[in-house]
Amino acid sequence: AQSVTQPDIHITVSEGASLELRCNYSYGATPYLFWYVQSPGQGLQLLLKYFSGDTLVQGIKGFEAEFKRSQSSFNLRKPSVHWSDAAEYFCAVARELYSSASKIIFGSGTRLSIRP
Amino acid sequence: EAGVTQFPSHSVIEKGQTVTLRCDPISGHDNLYWYRRVMGKEIKFLLHFVKESKQDESGMPNNRFLAERTGGTYSTLKVQPAELEDSGVYFCASSRTQRETQYFGPGTRLLVL
Numbered sequence: 001a002q003s004v005t006q007p008d009i010h011i012t013v014s015e016g017a018s019l020e021l022r023c024n025y026s027y028g029a030t031p032y033l034f035w036y037v038q039s040p041g042q043g044l045q046l047l048l049k050y051f052s053g054d055t056l057v058q059g060i061k062g063f064e065a066e067f068k069r070s071q072s073s074f075n076l077r078k079p080s081v082h083w084s085d086a087a088e089y090f091c092a093v094a095r096e097l098y099s100s101a102s103k104i105i106f107g108s109g110t111r112l113s114i115r116p
Numbered sequence: 117e118a119g120v121t122q123f124p125s126h127s128v129i130e131k132g133q134t135v136t137l138r139c140d141p142i143s144g145h146d147n148l149y150w151y152r153r154v155m156g157k158e159i160k161f162l163l164h165f166v167k168e169s170k171q172d173e174s175g176m177p178n179n180r181f182l183a184e185r186t187g188g189t190y191s192t193l194k195v196q197p198a199e200l201e202d203s204g205v206y207f208c209a210s211s212r213t214q215r216e217t218q219y220f221g222p223g224t225r226l227l228v229l
Contacts, residue, residue: 004158036220043120044159044207044220090159103149103172104209104218106159 002027004093004107012113015083021076021110023091032094033074034104035065039087047089050074061085086114118142120210120221128227134196137224141190141210147171148191149211149218150183154204165191166214198228 003026013019025031033050048059055067065076074091091107121140129135141148150162162181163173167188176183180199185191195202205225209218 041222043222044209046217046219049217103161103164103175104151105161106151108158 002031002093002095002105004091004105006089006091006107006110008110009108010111010113012115013081014115016080019076019078019081019085019112021089021091021112023074023076023107024072025074025091025093026072027093027095030069033065033067034092034094035059035063035074035076036090036092036106037061037087038090038109044090047076081112081114083114083116086112088112120208120219122206122208122221122224124224125222126225126227128229129198130229131200132197134194135198135226137193137195137206137226139191139193139208139210139221141208142212142219145210145212145219146188147211147214147218148185149209150191150193151175151207151209152204153207154201157204159207162193195226198226200228202226203228 005024035047036044037047038044047063048057050057050067057065063078067074088109088111090109092104094104123138127135146167148165151159153159161175164171165185168185182194205223207220207223209220211218
């Protein structure tokens with residue numbers, strides 16, 4: 001069965017510092033991978049997605065993620081965080097996008113706090 | 117273009133009562149999904165509509181949950197009777213096709229006392 005693991009429940013970084021949020025997935029074939037962010041009081045917003053092609057994916061708000069098949073990972077990165085990046089981040093996977101298997105499976109989330 | 121909207125934003129009810137959550141997808145989106153996040157757990161898929169038909173309802177926890185999408189526009193999710201473990205945030209998402217990005221609403225925060 002598919003699964004997504006986000007090993008870090010809570011991370012605190014200083015404003016201006018670099019960020020990497022870890023995500024590992026379990027799936028036999030190439031999955032469809034996503035990162036979503038939920039700011040306080042807001043819904044889930046898609047940061048970026050990987051379907052195929054270039055394994056380094058650029059997203060909104062200066063985020064990027066790299067798909068590494070050998071490590072079954074899809075870590076999210078940002079070179080310099082801003083206070084507004086404080087939120088909860090969810091890594092997610094979908095098995096297929098052409099059928100009833102398009103449902104998204106989410107990791108448990110990583111809460112990011114920013115130190116002034 | 118308006119995003120996915122959900123109503124109410126918050127609901128507090130007592131165990132045994134009934135609650136109905138509503139989701140209005142983005143106009144033109146045939147695919148509508150319900151997810152929920154119970155306290156401290158991950159966000160989990162509940163079901164998927166394509167227009168008015170249930171494509172996949174494998175995530176519905178039990179028969180106390182009833183989802184409808186009459187006319188293929190908005191959807192409702194009814195919980196009857198509500199139990200304490202139903203507390204959490206219920207998200208709705210929509211997409212134009214199954215290949216395309218799912219856009220999520222802000223969620224309904226349900227608290228069952």
